Amino acid sequence: MADWTTYFEGSNPPEKYDENRTRIQEFVSRHSKDGRRLVLVTSGGTRVPLESRTVRFIDNFSVGTRGSVSAENFLAQGYAVIFLHRLNSLEPFTRHFSRVNFLDLLSLTTTAEGSADVQVDPQHTARLVGVLQRYQQVKETGTLLSVSFLSLSDYLYLLRAAAEAFSHIGPAAMLYLAAAVSDFYIPHNELPEHKIQSANGPLQITMQMTPKMLSPLVKEWAPQAFTVSFKLETDTSILIKKAKQALQKYSHQVVIANILETRKKTVTIVTRQEEQVLLMSDSELEAGMEIEEKIIADLVKRHEKFCQES
Ligand code: 9Z3
Secondary structure (H helix, E strand, O other): OOOHHHHHHOOOOOOOHHHHHHHHHHHHHHHHHOOOOEEEEEEOEOEEEOOOOOOOEEOOOOOOHHHHHHHHHHHHOOOEEEEEEEOOOOOOOHHHHOOOOHHHHEEEEEOOOOOEEEEEOHHHHHHHHHHHHHHHHHHHHOOEEEEEEOEHHHHHHHHHHHHHHHOOOHHHEEEEEOOEOOOEEOOHHHOOOOOOOHHHOOOOOOOEEOOOOHHHHHHHHOOOOEEEEEEEEOOHHHHHHHHHHHHHHHOOOEEEEEEOOOOOOEEEEEOOOOEEEEEOOHHHHHOOOOHHHHHHHHHHHHHHHHHHHO
């Protein structure tokens, strides 16, 4: 496995990297001066290219539900949120309308004089008002900074930039790493430049292991922050063991363990001292409640305690 310095040496920063790093630094410094807690929420899947002028790539299932719902809940709890998300994945507030054709939210009326007027269709008004009120409050306070990535290397560069910005504010910062990060990649200098040709026969690829960035993140980039990672498995029998191994290996504060199919219904919050199962009842799910509300309420308490003890 390449270590993280070798990884960064062998890959290029994303477009507008300096600009985004400055936006992140300014956001962190403004809100920490105002005495706000800050959280970096990472969200969505990372794309791994197979060609340098990319036609084909490897991706994963994540659509960014966990991250976007969590970001809304952190905002509701008074946090300033850096939302580092996969381009075109779900985002806070707009996610509520992701399955709605926005033209269906509107209705067209024509006046007697023949001029057209557009209004919100009455059947959607209540839902829209609720989301809009929360969204506008966040806009007024400027507590949400959205930064997007596409590839694995974009993500890692921006993760490091945000973590380093957090290193100046100590325990008031939380990292909430919900993005689904690829474990494998092809180094930049091994990528073919052009589209791989099928005339050359079946494709065989060798991928390298992505360096585990939690290690420098916890030890070097943001050593005083409260760090929460996610462990995703499909095999229930190994989930908690792997979560505990991650805690032991990286010495961060919390691992949230989840299984692919049941991730919206149950998660286990694993710390060095305890395992806390969070579960949604059928009636809570039917009422439209989301498990992230419970996750964030729990983490905010743990973060508070962490700040007091630090
Ligand atoms: C998660 O486990 C997230 O909960 C999900 C959310 C990706 C399952 P959706 O976006 O899904 O709501 O559709 N994220 C972390 C996955 C991950 O890559 N974890 C690494 C691992 O398990 C460690 S950081 O090894």
